[in-house]
Amino acid sequence: MADNKFAAYICSGCGLGDKLDVGSLEKIAQKEGKMTVVKNHPFLCSASGVQMIKDDIANEGVTHLCIAACSRRAKTEAFNFPTAAVSRTNLREGVLWVVAEGSDHDEVRQEMAEDYVRMGCAEVKKMKLPEGNPNRDQAQNKRILVVGGGMSGMTAALAAAEAGYEAVLVEKTGALGGFAANLWKRVPFSSPYAEPQATGVEEMVAKVTGNTRIKLHLNTTVAETGGAPGRFTVKLARESGAVSDETVGAIVQASGFTPYDMAKLPELGGGQANVVDQAGLEALAKTANGGAIKRADGKIVTSVVFVQCAGQRDDTGTHLSYCSGHCCATSIKQAMYFKDANPDVDTVVMYTDLRVPGMGEDFYRSAQQKGVIFTKGKASKVTGGDSCKVEFSDLILDEQTSVDADLVVLATGQVANAGVNLDAWTEVNTAAEGGNEEAKVKRSGMKTISVLNLNYRQGPDMPQFKHGFADSHFICFPYETRRTGIYAAGPTRRPMDMLQATEDATGAAMKAIQAVENAAQGRAAHPRAWDLSFPSARLEGCTQCKRCTVECPFGAIDEDEKRFPVFNEQRCRRCGTCMGACPVRVISFENYSCDTVGSQIKAVNVPDEDEEKPRILILACENDAYPALDMAGVQRLSYSAYVRAIPVRCLGSVNTIWITDALNGGYDGVMMMGCKKGDDYQCHFVKGSEMAHYRMSKIGDTLKQMGIEPERVVTEEVAITDNARVAKLINDYAAQINDLGPSPMKGFG
Amino acid sequence: MSDLNTQAVARYKNNFLREVEERVEEGDMVKMCMQCGVCAGSCPLGPHWQHSPQKIFMMIRAGKREEVLTSDSMWMCTSCYNCIVRCPRQLPITHIMHGLANYAHRLGIAPKGQPTREFAKTFWNNLIKKGRVNELTLTLAHYFANGIGPGIQIALNMQKIGLGMVLAGRLNPMEIFGGHSVKDLNGFHAVLAKAKEIEDRKKGFSA
Incomplete structure (x- = not known):
């Protein structure tokens, strides 16, 4: 600590010098902020301004900087000093641009700026320069483990290998190829998208087995996974019982899908003779080998009906509620199997909405050219047997009718092979840890379907997002999961066809490479890259x-x-x-801790009750809410000058001590702004915003004990686009605080 | 039921779609319909049809031969071409409608007394007689299609317009006596006969 030297640099550019008394800000930085070096510059982000700071770092031994200028989100390249701890005081977007114009507001504007300078100085005094993971030496492994040897897995392994990274490919069966190996042909993936194409599985298997960078384990499952990115240790169990260890840097889970069990669809003929699912039809087509397709009883099929959405898009809650995306194109492809062998075979595709993403529309047209009949109808009952009957309601002609066929194909959906559902796991595990013998048995049973067998405290697999898929957030972070360094690829992440799966797997391999490279340098990969x-x-x-x-x-x-x-x-x-969760506040980051924020809260000058100047603390998520506040400034939407905003990494990091400190210190209110929570959350850290809301719902009693009205603490969901709304939120809340009157804690702090 | 119709039923059995593809003008495009319903929504006469083009196409695929061919829907088409312009699959819907009407008429099972069909018949018969339309006899035939009484009533109502046309030289009263023909009437009839022969061959009516 002896070597630390603190400096504050105050910018008077962008009109700051015209509206603010920079001289008095300097005095505050010096006297109250206890900064050794205090300088101002008319254009701090210019080459000369930045050079001034660099010179001080090089010549004066400055180690800690408080830059009082624009928002921390602006001029990040100019104010990038990797060897110094830096705090940014937001005088431009946070004060100058949001406090109403006019000399009436000169006083509150100056007070706001002075407080922000005090806060910036207080923050940097508590900061340390982050140096990265000190144990990064042990996180240098850059191999990529791929679990699953299907189309996605092979693609991921090849992508990693071609990028120069060693891959370890684990497949539980005795052969590569996965689901794709059982297909007769695949939906076309290249122009003119008119005919089914060869799957290409054999060529791919040859490429994988011939690649020296790919180490292949067949008949093998993952018995245990531990460690972290850059140093995962994986126990592999061979079917024979042999166990081997691999050390890898990142993991791609390409565990694929299972077709929805048609035995659950007795009303659609599941389990009856001559009613098959799409996988069953592929088997018949493979046997036919391009000739006439025969049923299991050997009869040549002369008419076939494809029932789309079988057990899918079900709103009764019995079957899959989602659309698996690939089945329309797959049925079109399978109808072509028949038409290509014999154009006289009657092929009917019964659909409610034909969904053919990508270039599927061309494929659909091609099938119509070939004479495949598309009937918009909803099947209500399928009877199997020698002559099958599909009863359906025709959605165009609005009638209940039926069609006979030799064979009925049910387009059932994809169910992710995503391993153990962690919510169910947690419950069983808690009971088992409590000594419940029954739960212990149940727990071992659950583990048998685990894909990764993580020895993580929170359970053996990745958390599932919607419908049992190992997704994290489809819109915001399509490649991320909720286990750092472990990426899901293919239909285990969301329902998809083969083309999407190969693209997905390539993306997952690239993310895995990012993860190992960042791990080797001891730094975060996502989202705080x-x-x-x-x-x-x-x-x-x-x-x-x-x-x-x-x-x-x-x-x-x-x-x-x-x-x-x-x-x-x-x-x-x-x-x-x-850090937000810790009741005893022992968890901290070098440059972000209970102290860095707490000292800012305490640094604010809280006026006495009779001055009638309330103080409102805003803890704003730096991902969405803080940018929205900045944008409000950019658009010159003014809001109350009584607020003091502190950016936080995530609302989940807000420790309740900050709230109680602020209220004890005489603040009149606390506003927390985080991202949208719930099922369609936008929180960059998935649960942070939700945790914050939950924690705050619990502090009402504490506030009452302190004699404080609970409505002095509010939590808001703010999206990054909410710049206009955020200004209104603040002003409405300030008016509410005004009505409540000064905090009863004022003067005791 | 006409012979032609009985033959067609025997020939195509239950495959009405194939019958349409082979025998109806542009019928091979029916299979390309993707049931979006834009044609039905675009048709200015939509509310007055029994079946929209979308439904007609679906009925063809569903093999509802009788219902389609006896429907009066395609006779309601005014050839505004809205549907053709808007169809995302570029089906020549107007042409298909006329093709279906024509085919139903040919088989003799189109709705009897349907005004569009009756007028089309009158027009055609008038036209082929002399190779050109005789406005006077066509008008009169149309007026008196429903009998003498209504014919006189319409003629009286239209008296002023008729006289105006005569005075302006747009209508020659002498045409009532057969009228004049195209220069080579025999040649014209030969063209029609040849066209019918070609069409019969193409659509499989002959032999």
């Missing part, structure tokens, strides 16, 4: 409450045998949800 900070815990203060291990959205924290948290640095995404 290249962040060198990581959490550390002062374990002597830890009460083993397990909140951090349970609440971490990414399962980054395990427990040792004494139930102390074990941080697996590279699994961490640096959101700080653990």
Whole structure:
């Protein structure tokens, strides 16, 4: 600490110097902020301004900088000083542009700027320069493990190998190819998208087996996975019982899908003679080998009906509620099997909405040219047997009718092979840990379907998002999962066809490469890319409450045998949800901790009650809410000058101590702004915003004990586009605080 | 039921779609319909049809031969071409409608007394007699299609317009006596006979 030297640089450009008394800001930085060096510059982000700072770092030994200029989101390239700890004081977007114009507001504007300078100085005094994962030496492994040897898995392994990375490919059966190997042909993937094409599985298998960078394990499953990105240790179990260990840097899970079991569809003839699912038809087509397709009883099929959406898009809650995306094109392809062998075969595709993504429309047209009949209808009953009957309601002609056929094909959907459902797991595991013998048996049973067998505290597989798929957020983070360094590819992530699966697998391999490269440098990959900070815990203060291990959205924290948290640095995404959860505040990042924020809260000058100047603390998520605040400034939407905004990494990192500190210190209200939570969440850290809302719902009693009205603390969902709304939210809340009157805690702080 | 119709039923058995593809003008495009319903929504006479083009196409695929061919729907088409312009699959819907009407008429099972069909017959018979339309006899034949009484009533109503046309030289009263013909009437009839022969061969009516 002796070598630390603190400096504040105040910019007077962008009109800051005209509206603010920069001289007095300098004095505050010096006297109250205790900055050794304080300088101002008329254009701080210019070459000369930046050089001034660089010179001070090089010549004066400055280690900690408080830059009082624009938002931390602006001029990031100019103000990039990798060897110094930097805090940014937002005088431009946060003060100048949002406080109403006019000399009436000069006083409050100056007070706001002075407080922000105090906060910036206080923050940087508590900061340390992040140096990355100190154990990065042990996270240097750059091999990629691919689980699943189907189309997705082989693509991922080849993509990694072609990019120069070693791949380990694990396949539980005795042969590569997966589901695709059982297909007669595939939906076309190249122009003119008119005819079924060869699957290309054999060529791909040859490429994989011939690639020296790919190590292949057939008849093998993953018995245990532990570690973190850059240092995963994986136990592989061969069918023969032999066990081998592999060390890898990242994992691609391409465990594929299982067709929805048609035995669950007795009303559609599931289980009856001459009613097959799409996989069953592929088998018949393979046997026919291009000739006339025969049924199981050997009869040549002269008429066939394809029933789309069988057990899919079901709103009764009995079957799959979603559309699997590939089945329309697959049925078109299969109808062509018949038409290509004999154009006189009657082929009817019965659909409610024909969905052919990609270039499928051309394929659909091609099938119509070949004479495949498309009937818009909903099948209500299928009777199998020597002559099958499909009863359906014709949705165009609005009538109940039926059609006879030799064979009926049910287009059932894709069910992800995503392993154990962690919600169910947690319940069983908790009971088992409590000594319940029945639960212990159930737990071992559950583990048999696990794909990765993670030894993580939160369970053996990746958390599932919707409908049992191992997705994280389809819109915002399509390639991410909720286990850092482990990427899902293909239909285990969301329903998809083969073309999408191969693209998906390539993307997953690229993400895996990012993960290992970042791990080797000890920094975060996503979404705080290249962040060198990581959490550390002062374990002597830890009460083993397990909140951090349970609440971490990414399962980054395990427990040792004494139930102390074990941080697996590279699994961490640096959101700080653990820091927000910790009741004894022992978890911190070098440059983001209970102290860095807490000292800012305390640095604010809270006026006395009779001055009638309330103070409102805003804790704003830096991903969405803080940019929205900045944008409000850019658009010159003014909001109350009584607010003091502090960006937080995620609302999940908000520790309740900050709220109580602020209220004890005489603040009149606290506003928290985070991302949308719930099923269609937008939180960058999945559960952070939800956790914050949950925690805040619990502090009402504490507030009442303090004699504070609960409505002084509010939590809002703010999207990045909410710039206009956020200004209104603040002003409405300020008016509400005004009505409530000064905080009863004022003057006691 | 006409012989032609009985033959067609025997020839195509239950495959009405194939019958349409082979025998109806542009009938081979029916299979390309994707049931979006834009034609039905675009038709200015939509509310007055029994079946929209979308439904007609679906009925053809469903093998509803009788219902389609005896329908009066395609006779309601005014050839505005809205549907053709809008069809995302570029089906020549107007042409198919006329093709279906023509085919039903040919088989003798089109709706009896349907005004469009009756007028078309009158027009055609008038036209082939002399190789050109005789406005006077066509008009009169149309007026008196429903009997003498209504014919006189319409003629009286149209008296002024008729007289105006005569005075302006647009209508020659002498045409009532057969009228004049095209220069080579025999040649014209030969063209028609040849065209019918070709069409019969193409659509499989002959032999």
